[in-house]
Amino acid sequence: MCGHSEPRLLAMGDTAWTVELGAHIDVDVNARCMGLAQTITDWAASGEGQGVVDVVPTFRSVTVHYDPRAVDGTQLGDALLRMAKVSKPLQSASRTWRLPACFDGEFAPDLDAVATRLDLDVAAVIETFLAAELRVHAMGFMPGFAYMASLPERLSVPRLKVPRTHVPSQSLAIAGTMVAVYPWVSPGGWNLIGHAPVIPFSLLDADEPALFRAGDVVQFYRVSADECVAIAQEQKRDIKARRRYLVDASL
Amino acid sequence: MSASLQVIDGGMGNVLQDIGRFGRRAQGMPISGFLDPVYAHCANALVGNSPGVVCLEMRVLGPTMCVTAGTMLVAVVGDMDGKVVRANGQQQPLHSWESLWLFEGDTIKLGVIAGGCTYLAVQGGFEVPSVMDSQSTYARLGLGGFQGRALMAADVLTTPQPLSDQRPGPLKARGPFVHSTDVVRIMLGPQDDYFPATAISQLTQTVWTTAPEQDRMGVRFLGPALQHLTPQHADIVSDGATPGVMQVPASGQPIVLLADCQTVGGYPKIGTVIAADLPKMAHMPAGTSCQFAVVDAAQARRALHDLDTRVTEWLAGLMAYAPVGFLDERALYSENLVSGVLRGD
Numbered sequence: 001m002c003g004h005s006e007p008r009l010l011a012m013g014d015t016a017w018t019v020e021l022g023a024h025i026d027v028d029v030n031a032r033c034m035g036l037a038q039t040i041t042d043w044a045a046s047g048e049g050q051g052v053v054d055v056v057p058t059f060r061s062v063t064v065h066y067d068p069r070a071v072d073g074t075q076l077g078d079a080l081l082r083m084a085k086v087s088k089p090l091q092s093a094s095r096t097w098r099l100p101a102c103f104d105g106e107f108a109p110d111l112d113a114v115a116t117r118l119d120l121d122v123a124a125v126i127e128t129f130l131a132a133e134l135r136v137h138a139m140g141f142m143p144g145f146a147y148m149a150s151l152p153e154r155l156s157v158p159r160l161k162v163p164r165t166h167v168p169s170q171s172l173a174i175a176g177t178m179v180a181v182y183p184w185v186s187p188g189g190w191n192l193i194g195h196a197p198v199i200p201f202s203l204l205d206a207d208e209p210a211l212f213r214a215g216d217v218v219q220f221y222r223v224s225a226d227e228c229v230a231i232a233q234e235q236k237r238d239i240k241a242r243r244r245y246l247v248d249a250s251l
Numbered sequence: 252m253s254a255s256l257q258v259i260d261g262g263m264g265n266v267l268q269d270i271g272r273f274g275r276r277a278q279g280m281p282i283s284g285f286l287d288p289v290y291a292h293c294a295n296a297l298v299g300n301s302p303g304v305v306c307l308e309m310r311v312l313g314p315t316m317c318v319t320a321g322t323m324l325v326a327v328v329g330d331m332d333g334k335v336v337r338a339n340g341q342q343q344p345l346h347s348w349e350s351l352w353l354f355e356g357d358t359i360k361l362g363v364i365a366g367g368c369t370y371l372a373v374q375g376g377f378e379v380p381s382v383m384d385s386q387s388t389y390a391r392l393g394l395g396g397f398q399g400r401a402l403m404a405a406d407v408l409t410t411p412q413p414l415s416d417q418r419p420g421p422l423k424a425r426g427p428f429v430h431s432t433d434v435v436r437i438m439l440g441p442q443d444d445y446f447p448a449t450a451i452s453q454l455t456q457t458v459w460t461t462a463p464e465q466d467r468m469g470v471r472f473l474g475p476a477l478q479h480l481t482p483q484h485a486d487i488v489s490d491g492a493t494p495g496v497m498q499v500p501a502s503g504q505p506i507v508l509l510a511d512c513q514t515v516g517g518y519p520k521i522g523t524v525i526a527a528d529l530p531k532m533a534h535m536p537a538g539t540s541c542q543f544a545v546v547d548a549a550q551a552r553r554a555l556h557d558l559d560t561r562v563t564e565w566l567a568g569l570m571a572y573a574p575v576g577f578l579d580e581r582a583l584y585s586e587n588l589v590s591g592v593l594r595g596d
Contacts (some may be wrong), residue, residue, distance in 0.1 A: 010441035013523030014551040016493045018441045025488055035584060054276040056491045056516055063491020065276065068526050068555055074548055139279040140489060140515030143392060147489075201278075203382065203394065210278035214508075 007084035014068045017077050019084045020061040025106075025149060030137045033057045034215040039087045040064060040080065051076065057214045059147070062099060062209050095216045096247045099198050100223040100231055101130075101172050106227070107195035114157050114191050120229070128155055128224065129193070132162035134179050134218040139210065139221070141148040144183035144201025147214035151177040162164075163189030172196045172220075197231040204239040253378060253409040254321025261403040262361065266467075267377055267396035268510075270303035272385035276514045279341070281386040282494070283395065284510050286467065286533035287368050288309075290328045290563060294372035296566050297326035297350040299419040305379065305386040307371040307402075310533075313361025313401050318353045321412045324421065325359070326350035329369025332362040338367050340525045347424040349572070351373075362556035368533035375411035389511060390467075425568035428561070430531045432539060435524055436546045436554060437497065445484040446499070448502060454505070454521060455543055462504075463537040467511040468499075471577040475522065476503025484519060492516040495524035507532055521577075527554035 008020040019036065024027030046050035051071025056063040062084075066076055082119075103111060104125050115122045131156075134148040151174060159175045164187060167173070170181045173190035182188060183200035200211045208216035212218070223231070234241045267292070271284025273430060285291040285308065292302040307314075313331060326349065327333060338356025345351075345359060347369070351358065356463035361371065378384050379397055388396025443451065453475055462471040478498050479485045485501035491514065492498070497505045498518040507524060508516070509532060524532060525546060535541065546554070 011438055011523070011548065012441045012491065012493055013495050013521070014525050014548060014555065015440050016491065016523075018491050020441075020490070023488070045478065053273050056276050056514060058490045059488050061490045063493070065491075065493060068552065069559070073552070138489065138515060141279060141513055143275075143278060143280040147281050206383075209383070210280075214277065232420070 005037045007081060009081045009084075011073075011077070012063065013147040014073050016063055016064045016065045017073075017080055018061050019080050020095055021084065022060040024109060025059050025137065027135065027150070028089065030135070030149075031091070031156060032087065033062050034090035036084055036087040037062045037214070038232075038237075039083050043079075043083065049076075049079065056139075058140070077222065090215055095213070097212075097216060097245055098247050099196055099218060099219045099245050100227065101194045101220040102223050102225055103194040103198050103230045104225045107171075107192050109192050109201060110160075110191040111193045114155075117157055118155065120154075125155065125193070128152060129174075130220055131224060132179075133217070136212050136214050136216045136218065137214065139214050141180075142184055142186060144212070146214075146216070146218075147202070148179040148218055149177055151179060153177065157191055159189040164192075167192065167193075170199070171240050195228060196222070197228040197235075197236055198242045198245055199239065202235075202239050202242075205242070216247055252321070252412040254323045254412050255319045256316045256323070256373075256408045256410070257319045257414045258314050258316050258402050258404055258406040259358065260315040260409070260584070261401060261406070261465060262309065263311040263401070265307055265309045265314050265402045266388035266390060266400070267379060267386060268388060269305040269386045271510065272383055272387055272389070275383055275493075279514050280383065281389060281514060283385070283389045283467075285370075286510055287370075287430075287530040289428060289530045289558070290368065290533070291370050291372070292562060293348075293424070293565065294326050294370040296326035296569060297348070297371045297422050297424070298324045298374040298377060299422075300372060300374060304372065304376040304397075305375070306373075307408075307473055309361060309364050309369045309371065310367060312363055313369065313371070315358065317358045317407070317440045318355050319407070320355055321410075322355070323353050324350050324374040326372050326422075327361065327369060328372070329429075330366030331364045331366065333367045334360050334362075336360070340441045344452050348427050352421065365536050367536045367539075373410045377412065378409045380389070390485065391511065398420075404422070419571065422569045423571055423572040424565065425570070428565045430534050432531045432535055433447055434544050435531055435541050436544050436551070437522035437524050438548065438551055439522050439545055440520070441488060441490070441496075441523075443521050445479055445487070445519035446521055447478060447480055450479070450521070451545075455545055456543055458540050459539075461537055461539045462537045465480055465535075465537065467509055469506045469508045469512055470535060471504055471506045473504065477505060478503060479519065486517060489517040489572050491517045491524070492520070496520045496523045497530045511535075513575065516517050525554055527550040527551065527558040556594045
């Protein structure tokens, strides 16, 4: 078994602990992070864990932000380490998304270059991409931004040498074996291979503005540009329509 | 019934902030909020608000605003020259660290901010919608605060009209609350093991200077380039970040992240400014020099306790006063009611 190193407790000042469960990006390590984050969240929600402000799982660690006026940081750290030692990996995905993606023309400015670099034809790149079952390893960079892993190695391309200053929102992008959908217009260095019409972050969906949660499984299917327009309109009428792309994990 | 404040000149980068937007970092949402919660607390106390009420945060050049309706008690906290032009044309300086009444037709001109971060509080706070449980502006995404952005000419801020006589009138502090920025205390980590011992000693022995590039996301420090253990140690698998954490990218120039920082980051973090000293980072405009001192968890805890004690003492020093050179009709009126000077017999 790889990746089962002893948990490490790292202080981030006197307001946060990072509990590190591994050194690298790894599916098993990430599943343990998700399990631990869930345990800590439940512990805080039960009232037993006082002073916990935010629990943030990432690729290989969990950061727990706390209020140093409400809890003794050292005692909290001890409790987190105890939980890390016994916490179980989150085995099955809590949720699975089947999300539309469009690879047509202007939506995919880097698709040809990616195919050339990989020595594949465009159809093969798309086919391989659509076959991949991705998992959200971490949220961050900007609100609603999901780092999804892992593409097969044969689709791995480096970031652009010169990052774009303007990446359109909802661009479907790849870098290394990671996939992301940009929730907002922003600068960015990932390769843009398509457009994902389901909105990754919307304040109109007040209960849960972010579409993704760390731990979600994501698979894409191909749609046309016309279908993208229809999907956009459907969400404009009712943002909660985006939930219909959620597939029951048990199916 | 609200009182209104119309912006004549927006100044630069002036945004509404409150205590921050917590509980959403797992979705990648920064906390935002006051860069200096201590000064915001002081400003709020001067107008009788609780500590976390939404204030106008000013860091470069304050706005000019005119009261277009109603009456409001306001206070400025920080190092700034401002003035009030009363409706009748009479001018008076706007002193920081005390509150005063503004009436319809009065104009406040908030000038250049010398100390890096200044707050304007108004009794009752500003009436802006709460977005994800906070009124803080997160300008990068255009959410929270006043339309998600810095103030501009013609904006109208509204505030609840103070109706209750229970709220205090003008208050004055015995003196400013002083943040000493010469020494900023940090705890090592979370990735201090990505650096050789020489980098750690350079970090603590150098007199650092703040760079011109600073905003609500972070402040960069100029000094010697801090070496990583190896060039490969200049990148990590992204992990959690927080305001106060000090990232060292490949350039070796440390950056301390602030309230609007992203929730995860891919650079090694050599140390983290302790909670007691994080407010100091709001008062280090370009060219400010400081040293970093390493403390442990117990020292950080004592430092936070000491800060809270100093704030409590400062609050205890607030006194009611009648503003000089200006007839405070409301204060006189309420004084008379209490003391019974105006008697009918």
